[in-house]
Amino acid sequence: MNAPLPARGCSTTPVLKERGQREVFCGLTGIIWLHRKMQDAFFLVVGSRTCAHLLQSAAGVMIFAEPRFGTAILEEKDLAGLVDAQTELDREVARLLSRRPDIRQLFLVGSCPSEVIKLDLQRAAERMNAAHAPHVRVMNYSGSGIETTFTQGEDACLAAMVPALAPTQTRELLLVGALPDVVEDQALALLSAMGIQNVRCLPARRSSDAPEVGPNTVFALVQPFLGDTHAALTRRGARHIPAPFPFGAEGTTEWLRAIAKEFAVPEALFDQVIAAPRARAEKAIAAVTETLSGKTVFFFPDSQLEIPLARFLTRECGMRAIEVGTPFLHRDLMAPELALLAEGPTLSEGQDVDLQLARARAARPDLTVCGLGLANPLEAEGLATKWAIELVFTPVHFYEQAGDLAALFARPLRRRALLAPLAPAMEAAE
């Protein structure tokens, strides 16, 4: 059911680069899903009350308990040099680890304030490693808003893990990017059915399962925002398998095909393994496509998933993209996607939110994909929206979720169609 390849694609489409107010999360937000994925890890943000408040607001209260993340809040006396911030940090970490013996990996996460005052978390991590090894491994990365946008926090975290991975000469396949366990298991099952053994995941669910890496490692990215991790793995001698990302039936097929080629999986076996799940995915997507077909979509920048998702919606669901915004466009990783995405939409990188809102209002898309800060205001202006964060928090990869992914976009449209129109008086009131 794949659409034919586009004549030109978007590979050479000029990109509208904008700078201005950005309505996006910072990289700290990734902690919300990373701590669920890495079940023996604690994420300690060294930052301000704002960081703590962001995490709480982004996480909501869904996982309220004593969570495996927290914020060491800098106080006036830390900044004024009245106390040694490094000593303070040692004390808080020692207290934390003694209370939480289940913790085997500790991430010190830099924030905007800790970066601005140049608090050296690298040094802190080395010192703590000496103190708490081998029970706990301490690593550090920055999730600060001055350096990272939303999903780049995961990239920074995984990139920080790479140098600590043990070396190996074994030929292994590494799947890179945090996926919900159920989805990861589906991917592993498909690869296993093709006879590909020695598949490891980064991040691993538990630190004891951490993968090894070396010159015979090949890796596939399951998320499009992992540029720094890609570079860090390449530095360790591992080789990337370029492919479109595994969203939708086509994306999943092409992603699997690239790996199958690398491992010389016989074509007949490949076709046999994917036949049933692919047919299921196409059937599920087809059911949803009734709602989406012919509709226009406008992406505000959020997670770097925008280009692969636009490719999915346009090629498999019959939508037309008006603008595809992304916080950061990684040309190399995105090359297979851009080749598939039909020419037409504006590609934009970065953001000046007021200018972009003006473009969205002028275009009146049938569906606007945007952050939570913009969704209700746009709905109130009569534009249907899909909040982007759900695309990151919900299992959407691979065949079995392809229908769910399409349904996430269809639901706002179906809802609008279901609800009785507002009484004229009410519309006037707004």
Place this chain on the structure above:
Amino acid sequence: MKLTLWTYEGPPHVGAMRVATGMKGLHYVLHAPQGDTYADLLFTMIERRDHRPPVTYTTFQARDLGADTAGLFKTACKDAVERFAPEALIVGASCTAELIQDDPGGLADSMALGIPVIPLDLPSYQRKEGFGTDETFLQIVRHLAKPVARTAQITANLIGPTALGFRHRDDITELTRLLAEMGVGVNVVAPMGARPSDIARLGAAHFNVLMYPEHAESAARWLETTFKQPFTKIVPIGVGATHDFLAEVARITGLPVKADTSRLRLPWWTRSVDSTYLTGKRVFLFGDGTHVAAAARIAREEMGFDVAGLGCFNREMARPIRQLAKDYGVEALISDDYLEVEAAIAALQPELILGTQMERHIGKRLGIPCAVISAPVHVQDFPARYSPQMGWEGANVIFDTWVHPLVMGLEEHLLHMFRDDFEFHDEAGASHHGGAHKPRVDTPAQTAEPETPMMNAEPVASTEAPAPQTGEMVWLSDAEKELKKIPFFVRGKARRNTENYALGKGVTAISVETLYEAKAHYAR
């Protein structure tokens, strides 16, 4: 440096956003890095606002730090004024921008923007959200309020309600009605709904109604000094407090008290026989100081509860809350560390928690019912229906809200009558709450803790889950079995009373005898 897992208050610039978002015609230019825009979703999602908060963020990045962040700020100011045409601008820094010391106030002042520019100095590393609301509103009032003639009719300003407040929207309506019944008009409501031009005429009112001291006490004091406007000290939450408030308004205005209590139902509801079961229920109160103080009085005088403990998260209210606790014969808990609050609740084993959304979750973990009385807020705290806390309707709402999480009166009697019945047993939960019916499983008597937290979504994380304070004491298996026959909503109390009794008697092994001796001892 202090480790924080969950917080009761955001940073002070979020307080400033609450003021700005409540107002109209005001814009906030916030010098802040990318990511601080998360705060917008508090307003658009939790409060379901249909407009973006009136905030422009400069969104500086690492590469700007060596360059011209001050230039970015000035561009943001200029663009905001052109795009949104506000009547006045407030400018300030978030925590990161505070460190780079660009002086937003000075920069904006130098730009001749043609509208009043109000600089905010909100120390992010010392203060919190509550300070942010109070200080921001004070600065807006100081800069914009002008001497004006008093209104001919006796009028009041309602000051303190902000965006993201706990039921502020409906409290305004209720108070306006109460005052109207007295013959007092409302001059200006602020910050909620006010424009900068409305702030200019605050001085026309004869007095101020200070709705929420957390958000407007500094402004109330400034207005008292500057415009000789007295302000009310009583917050009219609860029947008694509302009567006292009206008497206070009468004292200030010289008008006679006029109150239409025909729509007030709490006094009869609490006296009707079904409510006998509320008698002496042990409650724990926690939230912001104002709501806790009001709730304590309602709990004791209007519901007939026993206040087992109370406290507040905002240090600004520590003194009055400590005094209040003394009146109630309990120790005040002044803390913004939710683990401390959880430990206090676990030790006290109250039958009902009146707290914030944080305590609601603590209650879920400990299996103790909770009603929400204060911010920090949650999407649930913005109901579609009219549900104030203040005035007569507020009292009605509070009665319903507090009773709802409990097992209903008649049902409680039935559970006592049929305790241990094979169908009608306590683990089935309150009949008016959701959840599937759980058939009773007979567990061997030696099983230790029957009360597993219901919603502990993260089992590995509950290392701090407080164990009952048994110390060296041992429950014999028959006594443990007997304890389980006591309905769950009084089981914690029974356990605690028995242990206290045993402690007093020097008993270390608790038998069925001890259990019933303790029961007789604490009978009331």
